[in-house]
Amino acid sequence: MSASALSEAVTTQNIQPLFPDVDWQPVIDAIASADKILLTTHCNPDGDGIGSQQAMYDALIAMGKNVVMHNCDGVPRIYSFLKYTDQVTMGSWSADSQDADLVIALDCGAKGRLGMADSFYEGAQLINIDHHVSNKYFADINIVDARYCATGAMIFDMLIAMDIALTKFTASAIYAAVLTDTASFRLSNATAAVYRMAADLIDAGAEPWPISINIYESQPVAGLNILKSCLDTLELRDDNRSAWIHVTHDMYEKTGADVEDAEGLIDYARSIDGVEVAVFIRCDENHEHFWKVSFRGKTTADVGALAATLGGGGHKHAAGCSMRGSFEEVRSAVEMAVSQILG
Ligand SMILES: [Mn+2]
Numbered sequence: 456m457s458a459s460a461l462s463e464a465v466t467t468q469n470i471q472p473l474f475p476d477v478d479w480q481p482v483i484d485a486i487a488s489a490d491k492i493l494l495t496t497h498c499n500p501d502g503d504g505i506g507s508q509q510a511m512y513d514a515l516i517a518m519g520k521n522v523v524m525h526n527c528d529g530v531p532r533i534y535s536f537l538k539y540t541d542q543v544t545m546g547s548w549s550a551d552s553q554d555a556d557l558v559i560a561l562d563c564g565a566k567g568r569l570g571m572a573d574s575f576y577e578g579a580q581l582i583n584i585d586h587h588v589s590n591k592y593f594a595d596i597n598i599v600d601a602r603y604c605a606t607g608a609m610i611f612d613m614l615i616a617m618d619i620a621l622t623k624f625t626a627s628a629i630y631a632a633v634l635t636d637t638a639s640f641r642l643s644n645a646t647a648a649v650y651r652m653a654a655d656l657i658d659a660g661a662e663p664w665p666i667s668i669n670i671y672e673s674q675p676v677a678g679l680n681i682l683k684s685c686l687d688t689l690e691l692r693d694d695n696r697s698a699w700i701h702v703t704h705d706m707y708e709k710t711g712a713d714v715e716d717a718e719g720l721i722d723y724a725r726s727i728d729g730v731e732v733a734v735f736i737r738c739d740e741n742h743e744h745f746w747k748v749s750f751r752g753k754t755t756a757d758v759g760a761l762a763a764t765l766g767g768g769g770h771k772h773a774a775g776c777s778m779r780g781s782f783e784e785v786r787s788a789v790e791m792a793v794s795q796i797l798g
Contacts, residue, residue, distance in 0.1 A: 464620035465659040472612040473648050474602055479616035481596045485557055485580055486617075491521045493555035493579070497563040498527045498570045502635025502670065504562040505530055507584075507606040509537045510628035511561065514610075514619050523555065527570025531715050536669040537628055547572070555579055562586070562606035564768055566593040584609055589759060589768040601770075604644035607632025611652055623660030630661035631670065638722070639667075642772055674716070681712035685720050691730070692790065693797045698724035702737040703782060714740050725751040732756050732793055736785060746785045749775040761796050765789065 486492065494511055496504030508524055515522045524543040534540060547570075558579045563569055564587035583594035586603040603609050607629045614621065633653065637645040640653065657663065684706045690699045702717050710716075717737050724733035731753050739745035748765070750758035751773055758774045765788070767776025778785045 464622045465626075466620050467615045467618060470615055470621075470655050471648075471651070472615045473608055473652055474600065474612060477598065477600060477609075477612060477616075479598070479613050482559075482582055482584070482598060482613060483617055485582060485596060486515065486518075486520065489520070489555075489557035489580075491523070491555040492557045492559060493553065494522060494524045494559050494561065495563075495569055495571075496526055496561045497568040500526055500528060500530065501562075502534060503605045503607055503632040505534045505537065505540065506628045506630075506632025506635070507561040507610050508543070509539050510607060510610045510614075510625045510632070511559070512539050512542070513622060513625045513628065514614055514617075517622070518619070525553075531718070533670050533673065533715075534631065536666075537631065538624065553579070557582065559584065560594060561610075564590045566591065584613070587768070588770060589763065604642070604646070604649050605633045605636035607636070608649065608652060611656075621656070621659035626656040626659035626661040627666060630656045630663070631666055634663075634666065635670065639671075644772075675712075677710050677712040678716040680710035681706060681716050682720060682723075684710060685717065686723060689724065691727070693732075693794055695727075695729055696731045696797050697734060697793050698727050698730040698732075699734045699736070700724050701735065701782070701786075704738045704740075704743045707738070707740055721749050721751050725753055731797060732758060732761070734789060734793060736782070736789065738782075744779055744781065746778045746780075746782070747775060748778055748785065748789055749773075756796055758796075761792055764792050764795075 492515060494508045496508050512522055512524055526543055526545050529545050530540040530543055553575050556579050558576055559582045560569055561584055563585055581594040582596045584598045584606060586601055586606050586609060588601040590599040611629050685700050685702050688701050700720060721733050721735035733751040735749040737747050750762055752758040752771060757771045759769045759771050762769050762774035762776045765776040767774060769775055
């Protein structure tokens with residue numbers, strides 16, 4: 456493709472969707488008849504939630520739609536390079552200030568995970584576009600398909616179904632979503648079709664290296680300092696098939712790091728030879744007795760099922776739950792659950 460062609464939006468006419476059997480018509484119709492559309496994603500949004508929201512926002516405003524974005528939590532710093540992230544409002548929002556007639560929830564498995572009061576959705580049609588196998592089908596229209604590696608990949612297919620041209624920005628936002636949900640195209644969800652989609656996104660102007668630099672190579676020093684203290688907590692259990700790390704409140708204070716800096720540390724635990732399940736227990740920054748527990752599975756272990764036994768959810772290879780109590784209490788409950796699935 457010539458450089459001049461890259462400066463323009465790329466038509467999706469010759470691009471293959473990942474799953475042509477998905478029926479996007481209900482979403483297309485709802486968008487066509489909506490006056491004001493609100494795009495939202497789950498609490499503690501990740502690259503897939505933010506990337507999907509950004510891509511969809513870009514495509515919908517290009518159609519001349521009135522679109523707003525609102526999430527319960529802020530956009531992580533590493534995704535702030537996506538240009539419309541400054542348009543995302545956050546926090547709890549009173550029902551009367553929410554006047555969209557169509558709310559689209561992206562990458563979110565359950566209504567509660569959106570973090571809004573029920574009254575927030577009153578008077579609006581709700582659409583749920585998601586790839587979590589544990590999805591609760593909580594909306595009026597549910598496009599839920601666990602074959603997709605990322606919700607961003609679903610947006611890719613939706614735009615093709617809508618015959619909307621891929622702009623450089625839309626392609627970049629989808630690329631960021633897919634890059635993060637496939638752990639840089641390394642997980643088993645990174646199929647040949649996903650690589651072909653990535654190539655289509657690059658043809659449309661997405662630039663892999665600058666996107667990677669923004670997401671993975673722009674850490675504050677505090678991020679490396681929390682990595683140092685976190686790796687000091689590394690322990691192996693279950694005949695070296697589970698690897699455990701944690702971050703306590705104290706460690707945030709000593710390093711000056713925050714929850715965002717601790718994202719991704721679990722990958723170090725999974726990277727150990729022979730480890731099937733990685734566990735990362737981290738303290739909430741503001742509540743010493745609130746803990747977020749993340750799980751990563753390598754081959755056969757289903758950490759989504761594991762997290763479900765602890766009241767959480769997720770995918771086979773990536774899942775999590777929230778727990779309350781002292782570190783010792785949380786740790787021993789999780790140890791029991793992990794030992795059980797590694798039986
Ligand atoms: Mn996702």
